[in-house]
Amino acid sequence: MHYHTDNTAHMAIEFAHSPLLTFGIGLALVVLLLVVWDLPAFVGLALAAFSVGVVNAVFVPDFALAQAATQTATAFGNGMAGIGIPILMAAIIGKSMLESGSAQRVVRTFQSLVGKENSDVALWGSSTILAIPVFFDSVFYLLAPLARSMRARMGKNYALYIVVVGAGAATAHVFVPPTPGPLAVASEIGSDLGMTMVIGVAVAAPSATMGGLVYGRWINKRLDIPLRDSMGTTREELEERAQRDSSTLPSFLEAVGPIVVAVALVGASTAIGPLQQVLPGFAGLFATLEPLVAFLGDKNVALTAAALLAAYIYLRWTDLSRSEWEGELTEALKSGGNIAAITAMGGAFGALLAASGIGSYLAGSLQNIGIGLLITAWLIAAIVRIAQGSATAAMLTAAGIMAPLTGQLDVHAAYLVMAIGAGGNICSWYPDSGFWLVKEIGGLTQAETLKTWTVVTTIISVTGLVSVLILSTIFPLA
Template sequence: MAIEFAQSPLLTFVIGLALVVLLLVVLDLPAFVGLAIAAFAVGLVNAAFVPDFALADAATRTATAFGNGMAGIGIPILMAAIIGKSMLESGSAQRIVRSFQSLVGRENSDIALWGSSTVLAIPVFFDSVFYLMAPLARSMRARMGDNYALYLVVVGAGAATAHVFVPPTPGPLAVASEVGADIGTTMLIGVTVAVPSATMGGLVYGRWINRHIDIPLRDAMGTTTDELKERAQRDVSSLPSFLEATAPIVIAVALVGSLTVVNALEGVTVAEPLRPFVAFVVDNRPFVAFIGDKNVALTVAALAAAYTYYRWSDLSRSDWEDELTEALKSGGNIAAITAMGGAFGALLAASGIGSYLANGLEGFGIPLLVTAWLIAAIVRIAQGSATAAMLTAAGIMAPLTGQLPVNTAYLVMVIGAGGNICSWYNDSGFWLVKEIGGLTQAETLKTWTALTTIISVTGLVVVLVVSSVLPLA
């Protein structure tokens, strides 16, 4: 038994977990350094026990995974740093915050942020939504003087639930395709599951945890707390208009969403008057794919935000450029930590921990929906990536869909719920929330990690209840 454990991916997982706790919590090393050491160490264990994993791969695969992570989030995070800095310093974030409050009332500020992040996350990736909404959460905290934990949780809840439940976001879309679920039905059920999950995780848990911890507003994304508080007290006449203030968000969502729209229009039959327009849009898909890429979309949004910052500040051109450079330095640090967190997760995944745990669950006689949730949840906890966990579970469950007593869209939901659980040290999203939000590791665990777990469990319960009432089989 001891020999089997030593040669199983469980040993790699235990060593990785112990190392990140030792390096990041006990020794309090810089996050990037600690994650790099942990990733290299996991690679060494893989070299000892994983076939076709050479000793040199411990270094090269870590570097490759880090590079792949930077390729995915490097430009967006750097541009998000400019957007965040510019929106906060120009007063744009304050203008949006005050508009929210005038619409729903100061006492419902959390609902405004929650609703906004939920809607934005349907056409836009989770990380992009958090980049855009985090400055608003920080500005809301500066204006209200408290409730920062609540504002961060509601922003995260809206974005995270849409990310795993509602197509056309990539995760549930890919799972629906893998298991053969109807996209329209999946979207309807996705909204049905997402709303109560986001409500429980964002509003209910957010308000509860907010009463038990007080997270201070710290310097983050190149902006100090004093600067935020000063802008929170400005007269409204010294702030940009609502249209100009929201331009970076509108631009980013419109550009990224345009690709989603084009993908949806392909192969769809429309009324005769609309056919020339639809044909024109579809024919120009390569151009839309370019402007709809999140790297390009956030770059254009960053230019708009930076221009507003220049217009509404009294800085000279050189001082303005220096401020943007400082924001990029902050963004570079966040990008490096986030990508290395992803690399640590990738090295854990290379041990085979995902398939090892998933295969171990297949023979337990648990109902199929619960089995799918468990597989996705365990893979997610073990290797960090929500998308990888969802696709792993989908691949395992796809041949079993004929045994489902309910619509396969419910299978997509439980897989998404399981894949969302317990975002922690091996998930790049954990480090993204921590660094952009200006949180400690403990605060991130109490807010973000707890939130993702509540969304996961709530999603499973909602699916089991709804599917028993409306099986749609």
């Protein structure tokens, strides 16, 4: 009996010093501040991040109390460095494409090709393909205006359109190289790029279908999301553009110009590395071009170029004076600044949770569970993702742990890359900056974002794992 008491006390002390306590406090605070008290998202996330930092100062060795403030600010700054310029330029692109009628032209062209009843398929296919050479967030910036325009034209189905855009982009983001996440994991695991791409497409196809089209159509019948003001454009303005005569809209080529520019520049930067391997005879030419392509293909520069083109088209296709046009763009930038701040602070909250050691704690706890390597890898990535928010961090954490065990696989290593990618995609929620990005740019409430985006990422994750297990059983390729 005395032994049992000591053991219970030891377990209690261990929990008190474990990152699980920090995670529990952080989760409770976010729910209290954002859901119960309904504070502005930026303020609530900042308070939650500071509070998690204070808890870290109590329990984490070498984490000083002052770091609760400095690390929050640093993580926020790092987040803004990553998404600040792209979101502000995306605000200009979105405003310009919506107001000029470009988004309506693209929507109407899609519908003429596939039929109005298949509008979701057009958006889903576009987002999936675009996300292979381009980061998820960039694809969402570019296609969210199309989803909003489609809703304005159809008068319904906004839940469906947001889901298919998000699902396509998120799926390619974790499964298909040369997207950076799976590319880095493949390098860590030692899986050859060609086979990783082939298996990535095979896993991505059913995952994007289940998460986008199947779930999107299911939730759309049960959730009616209204069109709200977002990114500097009001609902009334969108609906007015949706009723315009086609003769007053830009041509299709002009309308898609900003999207083509952004994708071409970023895609060229992504592709130049693999092209050097595939075409070694042109190594000298690629080496000469690489610095210029890297500059132009940086998402900050690429989206700035796209924004300039979109803004010019906006000016060309409206009767605004230069000063009125400038004022409209400034309004869009104000909206974009708020979205950037919320998104970056969501990432900072996740970073303070990560500073508690929750990722390595959970990964170490799962490492020796007696289940197959593919499921173990998925579990490690999934739990780290849920705990600290970042899909990329979860994937790289799992890859680092699983890399030494790759020799024990009886299937191709690319399947391990896919299992890790699937786990890293699960349950995007409060600690994930992507959750706030989708919420704010899409004009959604927290509850709507949880019912759409959070569920979609989870469906993609589970479908991805099931696909990996089935494919690796039928085609081990070892």
